[in-house]
Amino acid sequence: MSYSLWNDQIVKDEEVVVNKEDRGYQFGDGVYEVVKVYNGELFTAEEHVDRFYVSAEKIRMTIPYTKDKLHQLLHQLVEKNKVETGHVYFQITRGAGARNHVFPGDEVKPVLTGNTKENPRPVANFENGVKATFVEDVRWLRCDIKSLNLLGAVLAKQEAQEKGCYEAILHRGETVTEGSSSNIYGIKDGVLYTHPADNFILNGITRQVIIKCAAEIGLPVKEEAMTKAQLLAMDEVIVSSTTSEVTPIVEVDGTVFGGGKPGDWTRKLQVQFDTKIPKGIRA
Ligand SMILES: Cc1ncc(COP(=O)(O)O)c(C=O)c1O
Incomplete structure (x- = not known):
């Protein structure tokens, strides 16, 4: 069984539900990161998480979690999936709303998802x-x-x-x-x-x-x-x-x-x- 990150929770992969009106799906309106995992340990996670927040800020999106919370979630995900050597992918989109280029209102919340992959060093x-x-x-x-x-x-x-x-x-x-x-x-x-x-x-x-x-x-x-x-x-x-x-x-x-x-x-x-x-x- 494999687990995913879905907002502030770690859930079974099949429990993640993505709305077809998600702006990531329709506009690519979001940002992402890939962090390498070596022998179960995340490498340069600090730098990747920092860049994730900077990327979000540059597209005028506020990530509704603290960096500490995100680090905690990424560690939990890697632990839960027992990743040896591979990577963790995570992204955040501006959320789901009726299709319109203009940013949605505050009622629309960003959607954070992530997963891991076993991937040996090339x-x-x-x-x-x-x-x-x-x-x-x-x-x-x-x-x-x-x-x-x-x-x-x-x-x-x-x-x-x-x-x-x-x-x-x-x-x-x-x-x-x-x-x-x-x-x-x-x-x-x-x-x-x-x-x-x-x-x-x-x-x-x-x-x-x-x-x-x-x-x-x-x-x-x-x-x-x-x-x-x-x-x-x-x-x-x-x-x-x-x-x-x-x-x-x-x-x-x-x-x-x-x-x-x-x-x-x-x-x-x-x-x-x-x-x-x-x-x-x-x-
Ligand atoms: C366009 C582009 N440049 C550079 C990089 C390398 O970045 P990093 O070393 O943080 O993986 C990536 C990684 O995906 C990329 O997509």
Whole structure:
């Protein structure tokens, strides 16, 4: 039996009822988070919950629970579902009301839902690297919000998959922004480059951990956007996210990096990242 989060309760999956007039369903009017669980323990939950509240605020939605309450619920859910290594997904929508673009009145309450998934770390990708492809970034201009509106990302990821690639590297004109569900980095002559955390990207929690790891291993970081040509000329390329962690990209549209093998800096970042991962309560 599996359990879900439904507002301020943990209930059996089948007990969750979602209204067809929910604004998440009709408009993608809501925000979400994904938190990695290692050996039963949530990783960087504080940062994810903080970003959840910031995303909600940016779309002018008030989450009707304290952060402490939400942390408590997430821990209960992970515990109840006995998650070993996987993740917890949760989202909040502006609630259900007769369809109208304008915000509903105060009588309509936001709807919080969540669930967990057992999902082993993609260690083969860490070892061998993955392929990526360039896709034009046609998303909106508030990519700093972790919005439920993911159609731009969905279309980009589908295109990447159809080309046999793990990720779509998005670009606005010549400027590389991020991945369809990840952040992108290039390493050239011992310097790590990644797009600055502005409205064109989601400031990944993994990105923030990687920037810390880089400082710890003596790899200077420049939060500067790369052009497509600059990215193709990098020594090493990396994709990161909560579930992808530090994944090397060894090929982009036929350009091969490091002879098709993850580079030394990438390896060092992976090792440093591993030191942060919780040993967990079920190790
Ligand atoms: C567009 C986008 N950028 C970056 C990320 C990486 O964020 P995080 O490291 O917090 O998972 C994600 C994660 O889903 C994403 O969807």
